[in-house]
Amino acid sequence: MKRIEMPAGLPGPVVLLSHRAPVAFRRTDGERTARRGAGGLVTALTDLATQLDDVRWVCAAGGSEDVAVAEEHEGTSVPVVLSDEPRVAEGDTGDDPVVPLRLVDVPSEQHDRFYGEIANPILWFIQHGLYGVWSSPDLGDDEHRAFDEGYVPVNLAFADAVADEVEAAGGTALVMLHDYHFYLVADRVRERCPDALISQFIHIPWPGPDAWRVLPPSMRDRLVRGLLGCDVVAFHTEGSARNFLTTVQELLGLRVDLDAMSVEVDGRTVRARAYPISIDVAGLRDLAESPAVARKAEDLEESLAGEDDQLILRVDRTDPSKNIVRGFQAFGLMLEDHPELAGKVRFLALLQPSRQDVPDYAAYLGQIGAEVARINAQYDDLAFEPVDLRLVQDLPLAVAAYSLCDVLIVNAVADGMNLVAKEAAVVNRNDGVLVLSENTGSHQELGEHAVTVYPFDIRQQADALYEALTMPRDERRAKLAAAAAVVERNDIAAWFSAQLADLAPGDG
């Protein structure tokens, strides 16, 4: 990642909070091992943390070996080398960056309620618009217990760990909280550390006030009040930031200022801001040049027989919010409209199975398989199947497909950002066209260089796929170049720098 500009006047240290840890310890054959934490956010925060002079990172202990490491340090921070070979720091670590890690352990039953009953099913579903009247939660004793005895105490435990770190630094710090697992942390930290500068970044969409009425005030008001402990509540899009403020107004009755994008709470100003997250462009391009990706690209090219054959690609988790079934339906409809394309266009879907222990998610994977079978069966006389479904998590293959595809489709019902669109834009070398849902955060930046789709409209998505496949080469080239330029300019370093600049004194 590029160097981040640190503005003057920020209170040190930076205290980060994320649910996932940047390192996972395990015990294999009696030996302690460690590997880097997975996921885009943790990767980005790791890059940030290793650039900062004074940083502490609070996160969840993910397994028994994490707990053992934490206990060896008597519950205080563990100094960890965050390199490609992460380890507990001992003795001289040379140039390798060392970050103090506070691994918070909570009782597993409490954690299950917090994570598996509130954050992932209920908050994720509300914020991605996945509920309707039939599918909404029936809030009974289990859900109330999960909130009261799971989400609340786990949030307070993490808040206390964060506040401990701030107090240890003398009470002033820049606290950067992350995501929907921790809506009750900021106001607790504010209570204990009134001089801390607190921001929270929410990486999923924030819907309007109506959506929150699925929860009773005893839950929803507390979640919103928790966030109002921040100085800045940050989102990927202006729309989410506005929705947050109108939620504050409608649910709590506070008067918000949509021009200044702020609200006064207890004599403090809380700002809502948008900073679109991005990717490490140089890092991704390095990967795209690697032999591993080259091998995958060769295989892919062989599988497309004809010279004029075209490749449509999607890369997603099998989450209903990704709208995978309607994407296939639109592809099937397009082939029916334009039978001359059958046998000439392949739809490669690289899908990572997700949350298969949740019945709705398991059923959704079934629907995906059924729709693919229906389309492929219709064209059983072709040299190849129109849809090539691969349920894999294979980053080199995904990058190879990014570089080769003619069309990348992202038709999500709702998506905080969607980095797939940004990744493909910077590594594609085939004048690929983005077909991009209006309901993704990426659409705010890339929409004008993409073919926009409306996620419930299968007719329109079919037409959009056809438009992308038949777009003249020079128009394709110009659109891709413009999209790539946007991503290069607004990269992950720019994302951090913009937040830090807004948090520096003098801006508020």
Next chain:
Amino acid sequence: MKRIEMPAGLPGPVVLLSHRAPVAFRRTDGERTARRGAGGLVTALTDLATQLDDVRWVCAAGGSEDVAVAEEHEGTSVPVVLSDEPRVAEGDTGDDPVVPLRLVDVPSEQHDRFYGEIANPILWFIQHGLYGVWSSPDLGDDEHRAFDEGYVPVNLAFADAVADEVEAAGGTALVMLHDYHFYLVADRVRERCPDALISQFIHIPWPGPDAWRVLPPSMRDRLVRGLLGCDVVAFHTEGSARNFLTTVQELLGLRVDLDAMSVEVDGRTVRARAYPISIDVAGLRDLAESPAVARKAEDLEESLAGEDDQLILRVDRTDPSKNIVRGFQAFGLMLEDHPELAGKVRFLALLQPSRQDVPDYAAYLGQIGAEVARINAQYDDLAFEPVDLRLVQDLPLAVAAYSLCDVLIVNAVADGMNLVAKEAAVVNRNDGVLVLSENTGSHQELGEHAVTVYPFDIRQQADALYEALTMPRDERRAKLAAAAAVVERNDIAAWFSAQLADLAPGDG
């Protein structure tokens, strides 16, 4: 209905538009018969129309005899006597009020698409929050055709009929459009009659902008732009009026003024306003005193054996938005919590089957029956079944039950107003307690005199039912009296008068 005050300066005549007609003609045994149109809105508009000196009413021809009547008048207005015995006016009609009725006939295939494919399934579902990702519409060729070849031409046909009436009156008139069937009428009338004063009342909730993204811009933008042809767009609640303006801002990018509650469009000011609809209090009390109601009340009282027995009531159409299943689940949970109440509390549900040709609605009725059976089977040793489910439409029975019940539950997921709550408040004579959803329009006026429920929270609804059943008698009495006083003050005449006062020149 009480006399409505007509403010000075309103342009005459008043041109009303509603989908339903105030009279329905039929042919029985070769004879033409006529009966009054059903439904609360038509009843209220009939009362209004008969008070106005100069009024024309545009509505849909509902059957072949309506079409025959219209044809006999060569497509122009039919003078109709709107009394208890409605008829085409001929010769001297004495004191009976005559209203010119314009019965608009559109091709039945077009009407089916307009009504059965767009207005009732799609707009109703969007505006009541009934869609989730799994239940949202898949917009394909059928839905696009239903919009383009149904909703659009039917709206234009009605708009032209309205504009004809305005032009016949010299181009100035007060045009009062009603409901979600006619979102494309106002701007067409505005085009043909720039001097008309146009208002449209929307009787169902208006959700925030997110909900409208189920539709592509080719539909949603057109619907919203159509409404912006009005001078005033009216709703039952301030929340719906605010949601309308934020929808205009987010979808059309127009800057709205939430303080003035207005938006500038093409040099005109369009205002969003809230006028909570109500009931004809005197008319309902007359009915409550009738022998028919007295007989039903006697039967009901006999069915409650013990002196201390209590009656919970609900009166609804079997629409999923009414949240009937969760209401029974909450009742079942309350009986499990408080077994001492089993055998002492009966839940009478008067439910009118609704839209049984729609699969989701038929399935919902099945869920209702299943939940009732589950609860009643659990208490098979009692003298009476805890739930008394009656699938009937019986107004005298409903009014009798209003007057006798201890608790009325209205736990709708979303409801523009809900008049059941207001009706029960003015005829109950048993210090009955309202248990009222926060998501009904009525809650804005009656919430502080009711026990509020949160429609997805079964635990909370169970507790609320128990609270209502065990509330001290003097608290019950005070709450009911306060609720009744609100309804008496804000009755249906006040609803009209407030709209007319706002529309009179000098107010805008």
